[in-house]
Amino acid sequence: MKKFLGITLGILTAIGGFVDIGDLVANALVGSRFGMSLAWVVLLGVLGICVFAEMSGRIAAVSRRAVFDLVRERLGPRAGLVNLGASFLILALTVAAEIGGAALALELATGVDYLVWVPAVAFAAWLVMWRVKFETLERVFGLAGLALVIFIVALWQLGPDWGQLWEQATRPAPPRDEGLPTYFYYAIALLGGAMTPYEVFFFSSGGVEEKWTRRDLSVARANVLVGFPLGGLLSLAIAACAATVFLPAHVQVDSLGQMVLPVALGAGQVGLALVILGVFAATFGATLEVALSSGYSLSQYFGWQWGKFVRPREAARFHATILVVVIVATALVLTTIDPIMVTEYSLVFAAAALPLTYLPVLLIANDRDYMQDKVNGRFSNTLGTAFMILLIVVSIAAIPLMLATKAGQ
Amino acid sequence: MTAARVVHAQLHLLDRQVVRARDGRLVCKVDDLELALDDDGRPYVTAILMGPLALGPRVGGVLGRLMAGAARLLGATAPPRIPMEHVSRIAGAVHVGGDLEPPALEHWVRTHLVEPIPGARHENE
Amino acid sequence: MRMSDLIARPVVDSAGEVVGQVADVRLVQDGPMLRQVQHAFRVAGLIVVTRHTGRLFGYERGPAVKGPWLVRKVLRALHRNTRYVTWEQVGGIDGQDIVLRVTKDRLPAVSWLYREGGP
Amino acid sequence: MRRRWAAGLAVALVAGCSSPAWNDRDYELKAAESAEAVGSAVEAVRLAVGGDGRLTRPYLKVLLTGAAEQVQGVNDQFGGVQPPSERARRLGERLLEVTERAEKAVAGLLTEVRRDRVADPAGAVRELAGLGRTLRRFQEEHG
Numbered sequence: 001m002k003k004f005l006g007i008t009l010g011i012l013t014a015i016g017g018f019v020d021i022g023d024l025v026a027n028a029l030v031g032s033r034f035g036m037s038l039a040w041v042v043l044l045g046v047l048g049i050c051v052f053a054e055m056s057g058r059i060a061a062v063s064r065r066a067v068f069d070l071v072r073e074r075l076g077p078r079a080g081l082v083n084l085g086a087s088f089l090i091l092a093l094t095v096a097a098e099i100g101g102a103a104l105a106l107e108l109a110t111g112v113d114y115l116v117w118v119p120a121v122a123f124a125a126w127l128v129m130w131r132v133k134f135e136t137l138e139r140v141f142g143l144a145g146l147a148l149v150i151f152i153v154a155l156w157q158l159g160p161d162w163g164q165l166w167e168q169a170t171r172p173a174p175p176r177d178e179g180l181p182t183y184f185y186y187a188i189a190l191l192g193g194a195m196t197p198y199e200v201f202f203f204s205s206g207g208v209e210e211k212w213t214r215r216d217l218s219v220a221r222a223n224v225l226v227g228f229p230l231g232g233l234l235s236l237a238i239a240a241c242a243a244t245v246f247l248p249a250h251v252q253v254d255s256l257g258q259m260v261l262p263v264a265l266g267a268g269q270v271g272l273a274l275v276i277l278g279v280f281a282a283t284f285g286a287t288l289e290v291a292l293s294s295g296y297s298l299s300q301y302f303g304w305q306w307g308k309f310v311r312p313r314e315a316a317r318f319h320a321t322i323l324v325v326v327i328v329a330t331a332l333v334l335t336t337i338d339p340i341m342v343t344e345y346s347l348v349f350a351a352a353a354l355p356l357t358y359l360p361v362l363l364i365a366n367d368r369d370y371m372q373d374k375v376n377g378r379f380s381n382t383l384g385t386a387f388m389i390l391l392i393v394v395s396i397a398a399i400p401l402m403l404a405t406k407a408g409q
Numbered sequence: 410m411t412a413a414r415v416v417h418a419q420l421h422l423l424d425r426q427v428v429r430a431r432d433g434r435l436v437c438k439v440d441d442l443e444l445a446l447d448d449d450g451r452p453y454v455t456a457i458l459m460g461p462l463a464l465g466p467r468v469g470g471v472l473g474r475l476m477a478g479a480a481r482l483l484g485a486t487a488p489p490r491i492p493m494e495h496v497s498r499i500a501g502a503v504h505v506g507g508d509l510e511p512p513a514l515e516h517w518v519r520t521h522l523v524e525p526i527p528g529a530r531h532e533n534e
Numbered sequence: 535m536r537m538s539d540l541i542a543r544p545v546v547d548s549a550g551e552v553v554g555q556v557a558d559v560r561l562v563q564d565g566p567m568l569r570q571v572q573h574a575f576r577v578a579g580l581i582v583v584t585r586h587t588g589r590l591f592g593y594e595r596g597p598a599v600k601g602p603w604l605v606r607k608v609l610r611a612l613h614r615n616t617r618y619v620t621w622e623q624v625g626g627i628d629g630q631d632i633v634l635r636v637t638k639d640r641l642p643a644v645s646w647l648y649r650e651g652g653p
Numbered sequence: 654m655r656r657r658w659a660a661g662l663a664v665a666l667v668a669g670c671s672s673p674a675w676n677d678r679d680y681e682l683k684a685a686e687s688a689e690a691v692g693s694a695v696e697a698v699r700l701a702v703g704g705d706g707r708l709t710r711p712y713l714k715v716l717l718t719g720a721a722e723q724v725q726g727v728n729d730q731f732g733g734v735q736p737p738s739e740r741a742r743r744l745g746e747r748l749l750e751v752t753e754r755a756e757k758a759v760a761g762l763l764t765e766v767r768r769d770r771v772a773d774p775a776g777a778v779r780e781l782a783g784l785g786r787t788l789r790r791f792q793e794e795h796g
Contacts, residue, residue: 063501064433065426072438073424077467080424111711130526133533249696250689250789254723257716258697264712265704272709303426303438303459304515310434313529316519323522362602369421370501381602388605416575418537418559442537444577451621452535453565453574467538493575494568 005139006219009206010227012142012285013053017199018231019148019238020286021101021256022094022343024279026193027235028259030186031242032252034175035168039236041187045194046232048390050224051383052358055365055376056200057220060207063370067204067361068300074360083356084301090353091198091294093346096329098290099125100339101283104256109276115334122330125287129322134209134308141285147278151237154266154275160244168243185405188398189344192351194232195391198293200361205296209309217374241266255340291329295322344407352398354391362388418442418454421499427457430497430504437512439503440464443490456490457503460512463488483513545582545619546631547638553617554584556632560618560647577621580632581644584615617641680734680741684748685796687731691752692788694720698759699781702774710766717763724756748791755784 019027030038056067068087072080102125103117128137174183203223212220241262242253253259260279264272292308295318299306306318333339362384365376376384402408416422427436440463443456462485465477489512491505498504511519523529537559545553558581565574618641625635634641698720701713708716732749736742758780765771 065501069426073426077424077440077464078469081468081472108712108715111714131528131533245700246697249700249785250692251697251700252689252693254693255719257712257719260712261697261701261704261716264708265700268707269709272707272712276712299435301438303435303440305435308533311530311532312526313519313524314434316523317515320518320522362605366602376602385602385604413562413564413573415563415578416561417581418561419541420558422561423537423541444535444537444539446535447566447574447576451565451576452540453576454537454561455568455574458536463536466536492568494571 007223007226008135008139008142009203009210010223010225011230012138012145012227013199013203013206013223013289014227014231015142015145015148015234015282016202016286016289017049017196018194018228019145019234019282020094020290020343021097021104021283021339022347023190023193023235024101024238024282025253025256025259025340026186026189026344026347027238028242028246028253030190031239032246033178034183034186035243035247036165036236036240037168037172037174038183038187038190039169039239040172041190042194042232042235042239045191046228047383048191048387049195049199050228051380051387052195052361053200053203053228054221054224055361055380055384056204057207057212057224058217058374059361059364059370060204061212061217061220062214062372062374064208065364065370066208066296066300067200067357068297070360070364071357072301074363075356079356080301083353084297086349086353087197087201087297087357088294090346090350091290091297092325092329093332093342094198094290095287095294095325096332096337097339097343097346098283098287099326099329100333100342101256102280102287103333104339105276105280105283108257108260109273109280115336118330118333121284121287122326125284125291126323126326129288129292129308130312130319134206137288138206141281141288144281145278145285147274148234148282150263150267150271150274150278151234151241154263154271155237155241155244156266158241158244158262158266160240165240165243179405181401181405182408184397185348185401185408188351188394188401189347189408190235191394192347192354192398194235195354195358196347196350197354197357198290200357201293201296202289205292205300205307209307211309214374291322291325294325295319345402348398348402348407352395355388355395358391359388416499422457422503425499426502427459427491428502428504429509430506436491436505436509438464440488441467454493456492457496457505458488458490460485460488485513540577540580540632543627544631545580545634547634547636547641548625549637551638553619553634553638553641554582554615556580557583557616579618579620580624582617582619582641583613584617613644616644618644618647675737677738677741680736681744681795683731683734684744685792687727687752688748688788688792689796690727691724691755692785692792694723695755695759695781695788696785698762699778699785702762702771702781703778710770714763714766717759717766721756721759721763724752724759728752728756744795751784751787751791755781755788758784 059070060066071083075083099118099122100114102121103114106117106121107114174180207220245262245265246253251258256279260272260275263275296306298321299318304317305315307315312319364370365380368375422439422442425439427439428434429436437459439457440460441458442454443458444452445455447453461476461480465473465480467473468476491509495505495507496503497506540559541556544555547553559577560579560581561575562578563573563575565576568574619634623634623636625633698717701708701716728749731745736745762771762777771777
């Protein structure tokens with residue numbers, strides 16, 4: 001049991017990273033428009049995030065340094081500041097979207113307008129970050145997010161044409177009524193969603209919060225190898241559900257309510273209750289993950305004391321950052337801006353900034369000053385380099401593709 | 410006697426995290442290094458400099474000036490320094506001994522914003 | 535004086551020819567005693583790059599560093615003209631530039647630092 | 654860097670909004686897009702109402718509210734575009750006739766759910782399926 005609870009950091013990171021509000025809807029939308037023909041991107045994203053999360057977990061365990069520490073150390077103060085500005089903007093937007101997402105889940109459960117729930121969700125999230133121990137937070141929300149497994153059950157009960165899903169998945173090309181640029185635009189959005197930088201900010205900082213040491217290297221690795229593939233599996237199940245129910249009916253999913261419909265149709269009211277619980281846990285967990293990440297990245301750039309392993313007064317600037325981010329994000333959601341649209345955009349912007357985060361991780365994982373005998377092997381380096389090339393291509397293509405396809409319309 | 414240790418300023422010192430050797434608390438980044446000249450006119454490192462007045466000039470541009478300007482507005486005249494003799498280890502982080510004043514901003518945020526909120530002084534549950 | 539005053543400063547040789555700019559500063563712990571505790575880090579030399587190619591990432595330091603093959607190759611190609619200047623070869627600072635006592639062709643490549651029998 | 658992103662965001666947001674139709678073909682494409690959007694909402698409502706017994710009332714209410722708002726939004730937006738010619742005007746009227754029926758159907762279902770539950774699910778599914786087919790055909794003819 002203790003071993004099992006040891007991997008909840010990976011599960012929370014992955015649930016909050018893979019199946020947060022933006023990805024929930026993006027996966028369902030992609031499933032409803034492209035069937036399973038973009039499944040390869042999710043698999044690629046799982047592999048990529050595993051490679052880099054493993055490196056950043058290893059760095060955290062061996063040197064007790066988290067990712068944004070390394071970003072400034074290797075990119076220098078100026079490029080580091082550019083990355084910080086970009087990341088911070090994306091993080092603040094994402095916090096807004098996640099708060100909105102959790103409130104939308106409550107709306108689905110109660111029928112009461114989501115705007116009413118927004119202040120309550122934001123306050124609860126802040127209170128949890130202020131008072132609850134890191135490990136408790138990670139266990140409660142990581143495990144509650146597992147309710148999303150209902151997507152897999154529902155898919156099975158919907159009784160899809162497995163042969164057809166498989167055929168879509170093995171034929172990676174857009175369906176006849178979709179264009180190639182749109183196809184690649186969504187490929188980038190999915191890859192950006194799978195490899196969002198805050199996943200490694202959070203995962204490595206979480207490792208430091210949990211006081212990982214060299215003895216925990218196997219725990220770190222287990223976290224990566226269980227958490228992220230699980231997140232990927234859920235993403236695929238969401239897309240498959242949408243492909244089964246919505247693709248034949250020509251419905252293009254654009255809301256959280258539509259996104260959970262296949263589960264309700266497949267698994268009934270119990271399924272509906274579970275999926276709403278899962279969505280709430282995932283988005284609320286993501287709120288915590290992203291808001292904490294904003295504190296982590298700012299503090300780690302400037303070298304401030306951060307973390308929940310000290311009393312709040314001893315990490316005053318860290319907690320103040322989180323408080324301000326939550327307040328600003330709440331104000332943003334209350335303007336009634338569509339939270340789902342906000343993440344769709346921030347996913348693509350995040351994709352454009354990926355190399356700036358992952359290059360320093362790759363470099364430090366090779367540095368004996370930090371890693372002593374635990375530097376990258378040839379396997380990690382080969383995969384890491386291949387992904388660096390891919391990420392550079394993605395980052396160059398992301399924004400032009402967004403403009404060319406009018407954000408995938 | 411072993412050969413004298415060699416490090417590179419940019420690679421091993423600048424922008425590294427400074428931690429308090431006693432308990433691992435995070436102090437600051439190595440924002441810059443202070444140099445003095447020895448009897449033969451050769452420069453050597455006397456202290457680690459921290460804070461916006463050290464980082465601002467390195468960032469440069471409008472942002473860098475803004476950073477330094479904000480610090481001056483709050484009454485800072487020179488960046489806080491940690492003398493090199495307090496440095497006990499240079500590795501993935503720079504470990505320093507001695508007692509350090511909390512930086513001005515941390516102090517201000519602590520007393521004016523964080524401590525008034527209930528629970529600020531307690532361990533998390 | 536601060537370390538950042540040295541880094542990124544242009545370097546010219548005794549004939550007035552541009553060598554490049556300072557990318558990193560090599561420090562050796564054999565300076566004056568600090569409060570009888572330890573020796574200070576003394577500036578031993580400058581690593582000078584021909585053009586601004588960003589940070590060195592540590593890959594120019596020779597065989598001691600292992601890294602992804604491709605990244606290593608790219609950085610090595612970018613820094614093939616990187617030179618090492620000992621502090622003794624530095625004449626002084628003239629306005630913006632660091633002026634050397636020797637000509638450019640007398641400066642060793644940085645990889646010389648890591649050869650057997652190097653300093 | 655940040656400024657470039659902000660500019661990109663602004664352009665993307667503006668591109669998503671309505672703009673005047675330059676010629677007949679442009680208007681026709683706008684009509685097809687609107688038909689697609691309304692069709693998508695109508696089909697989603699059809700699926701939900703068809704599985705009525707399996708959904709909770711608050712959930713169905715939220716889903717229908719969303720769909721009603723979407724259909725109404727598209728109608729308002731498309732109705733606001735000035736047709737460039739007489740032929741285009743007739744095309745637009747043909748579409749609006751269908752989408753306004755869809756708007757009414759969804760709004761009616763929403764009222765029923767607000768009060769209690771859908772009175773005649775089978776009949777509603779038939780009606781929505783018919784609307785969905787019509788819109789789909791329209792989209793394929795003009796898209």
